Amino acid sequence: MSGFSPLTWIARAAARRRLKRGAFVKPSRRPSTRLALLGFETLESRVPLAVTNLGAIEGRVYDDATGNGYGAGEEIAGAAIQLFQDDGDGVFDAGDTNLAADLSDANGMYRFDGLTAGNYFVRQPAQVIGADTLFEDVSALITISSAQAAGTAGSNIDTFNTTSQAVTALFPALTTDSDASVAPESVGGERDLYVELTSASGTLTLDVNGITTSILEFQASATATGTRLVTWDGADSNATTLDPIGLGGIDLTDSGDSTGIELTVGADQNNGQITVNIHTDGANYSTAVIDIPNTGGAATETVYTALSSFAVGGGTGADFTNVGAIELRITGVAAVDGQLDLIRMLGPTVTTRDFANFESADLSVAKTVDDATPDLGGTVVFTITVSNAGPDGATGVTLLDTPQSGLTYVSSAASQGSYDSGSRIWTVGSLANGSSATLAITMTVDTLGAKVNSVEVDTANEFDVDSTPGNDDSLEDDWDSVAVTPRQIDLSVTKTSSSSTPTVGSNVAFQIGVANGGPDSATGVSVRDALPAGLTFVSGIASQGSYDNGTGVWTVGTLTNGGSATLQVIATVTTSGTKTNTAQVSAANEPDADSTPDNNAAGEDDQASVEITSPPAIDLSLTKSVDTSSPNLGDNVTFTIALANAGPDTATGVDVEDVLPSGLTFVGSTPSQGSYDRGTGVWSVGAVASGGSASLQIVASVDTSGDKTNTAQVRAAGQDDIDSTPDNDAAAEDDQDSVVVSPPRRLSKRLFMAR
Known part of the structure; x- marks a missing residue:
């Protein structure tokens, strides 16, 4: 390309910039003419220098105890596995070449790498590994094709097929040029181009996806020396300063599947080189120098560079699973021109063959x-x-x-x-x-x-x-x-109640059933059903035998195989709360198949219980008295209200209403607890314990003559009353009482004087 005019490169760079701004430039030459103009010769007869040993065979050695494939814990470590190359007949025999051997690791895995195209066998020899006896097992013929040996493509670093860019350094007008453009086809989403001319003459150019589409072209005139640099360091809009962590720690190994970098590249002369720097951060990077094949200039050959061949460039070198930036620099002989079509990751093509050892x-x-x-x-x-x-x-x-x-x-x-x-x-x-x-x-x-x-x-x-x-x-x-099954009986007990929530003072009926599941007759059968506290016996009716309410024992007698008997016990509820009534077989002459009499084992079928829950109950009563029933006009009288709770539970939220009748004027009040509101006539008592009481004295003046009835009654309570209803004005109930005061009538003055 030494005969190519620098002015032509300037024109092409200007065209690239116009394309980026949206202007349309129609190519004036066909692609073949452009290649000739650039000095790139056709390479139809050249053989690509692609990698040919990226075939791999791996697998797991395990003891498939269940027949459903590998499961955790089934792996076998330390098993010997051998690799053979077929001798051409497709049959495993003595003519095959033993190429390598491996021992399975802690996960039971073995692996053979670096395999070229060909036919292979893997063999598990008969061996004993700990408690595992492994029999000989040979894989079917494994064929690695040329395409498989060429590796498996990983993630792309750049395909150069979307965003167009061009930078040119020209002496003396412009010795440096740079461009940072959004490039969705490149890693990190931005591609940075930078050229710097260090010679006193000549031109350096980088051109992406230009007249030659989907290609990075690099050119230098005959006298030009300097820097031609492509950087992928994330979206920083800066092509002159490296951000060593701009890619955010990407994994170039593709989780271990990729082992090297592949470039599709070509140059117009020998000794052209590309230097690739891979950075983890500002201190640690690795570097590799890659020879560019002389293709006459076109990107027609692939070059593979293993990550393991990179040298430490700084610090401890790059962590290829945590990459922050990638640099590609055209180096080697000066004035080298060429093309880069693709830069991507590449890894082995892995064929899997497990040894399950399933019997x-x-x-x-x-x-x-x-x-x-x-x-x-x-x-x-x-x-x-x-x-x-x-x-x-x-x-x-x-x-x-x-x-x-x-x-x-x-x-x-x-x-x-x-x-x-x-x-x-x-x-x-x-x-x-x-x-x-x-x-x-x-x-x-x-x-x-x-x-x-x-x-x-x-x-x-x-x-x-x-x-x-x-x-x-x-x-x-x-x-x-x-x-x-030797001879035996099987007694079982059931129990129900007529109500699970009877009120205090009401009756509840308990139904007890006892049955014999045999296979033999049961004799001397007794069932104990003692009423718990809070229940008072009323009556007991048995279908056979008799019930003693003193001991709580129902003497049943004999039950044949399949026979049964019932007992009904009626009791009065005397207290609130939950009560458990239990019945169980207390005696039998024969052993029971699945229970033991009188052992209080709730899980056995010869015992059954029911629970009843009675809501809290109270019995409020009220009496009212007055210190004088015949006061004179203008006198004070004292009304006394006595409130008592006969239980069985504490009464809460108790209010008593005592509104003074007309003709009486409130003077004062003295409650033993709570407070009295003269306006509403309500005495807010609060809580009264079972067996407790409270009192209220109200002093009133007598303003008019005539009978005056003063009534007090329980107006509210938080619990049900056994024998009365609050605030229902029922004089017959014990939560209401009245007294009458009868002041004498005033005598007429006229009548008095007539006497």
Whole structure:
């Protein structure tokens, strides 16, 4: 490009600026003519220098105990895995070349990197790792294509295909030029261009997405030296100052998937170079110098540079997972011209092959007993059979036999393995596909009641296709049970009440039922139902037997299998609050299958309770008196109101109304508690405890003659009154009372003188 005129570069840069301002410039030449003008030769015969060893094979070694793929805790560490290259026949055999070996890590992972296009096998040799016995396993043929070996594209740094930019440095008119433009196609959303001419002549230019679209072109005239710099450091609108943290800590490794940078690039001569600096912050960065292939100038070759090959440029080097800025500088031989089409991240193409080490068996269990209805104290023989339907052999097989209490071990005989009566574990060992084993256990029946004896496969090394060892799932075929039932009874009690919220003073009826679920008759049956405090016995009616309200015992007698009896107890509620009335079987001659008489165990079915809750209740009464019922006119009289609460609960919010009748004038009042309002005639008493009382004295002057009735009554209370209703003017109720004062009539003066 030494013959290219600097004036042409100035014109092209001006055209780029006009394009950025929105002016349309029609190209005057076809693309092929432009390439010729720029001095770029066509490269149809050139071979791209793309990376060819970014194939990788990885996988996990684990013990798939459930057959549903990998689960946490199934990984196997330290397993040896081998990599072989196929000899061309597509079959794993002795002719294949052993290329490498790896040991699985703590997560069970192995990996082979740096693989070129070709056919491979990975092999897990037979080995024992701790408690895991691994059998030989060889993968199917793994083919890595040329495209896969060329790597997998990661995130783009810049594609140069949207925003147009151009900067030119020309001696002597303009030795530096810069441009910072929004570029959505670039990392960070802004691309900064900067050129600086350090020579005494010549021209330097950077041109993005110009006449040659989607390309970064870099040019230098024959005598030009200086700086040509592209920077990605975030949206700072500044192309001259680096912001080393402007990208905000992006991860160039794409979470570990990308391992290097790929450039599609070309130059017009040898020894052109690109220097890439990657910054984490102002102190730490890494640098790499990348040779630009001589393509005649066009960007037709790809160059891959591994991140691991970057050198420390400052501090401790860049953290490629925390990148704040990227710089690309055209370096190397002076006056190099060329193009950059794409800069992006690139990583291996990974093929995954796991070694699951999955084996399966189908264990099933059957259990029988020689006598399901033995006599109490007799012996029974339980027979357990375990079978394996394959397809693989089962190893490490144990069964757990679980008899209910009331059965005592006598002896056992196993067709293979051994039975421990203490742990109740039958250690079977191995069962080949299609084989079975048996165990006979002899036991005595010590107590009455049904006794279920269950058995289940407790452990096995292989996955079972339709059951899980040790999960106590009775629906699975590795679990079975039988029951023995000696003679017994099964008494149960129910209890209800006619009301759950009876008021104090009302009656409530309790209904008690006792039933025998058998299978045998129950004799000597008694049920205790003692009334709790706050309930007073009224009557008891039994369908059979008799009820003693003194002891609370209902003597039922005999109940046949399936028989039942009832008792109704009626009681009066004497106090408020919650009361629990409990009935339970207190005696029976036969053992009960699932409960014990008279043990106060609420969870057993021979005991039942009901709760009743009576709201708080009070009994307010009021009396009224006067110190003289025949006062003279102008005299004072004193009315006394006595208020009492007979309970059973504290009365709150009590108001008493006493309005003086006409002819009486209020003089004063003295309440023992609360306050009296002469205007409304209301005595605000407040709370009166059960058994408590309060009083009020009202002094009034007698203003007129004639009978005067003074009435006081409870006007309000926070609780229900047992025998009266506040403020209902019912003279017959005990919360209201009246007195009459009768001052004499004044004698006529005329009549007096006539005498």
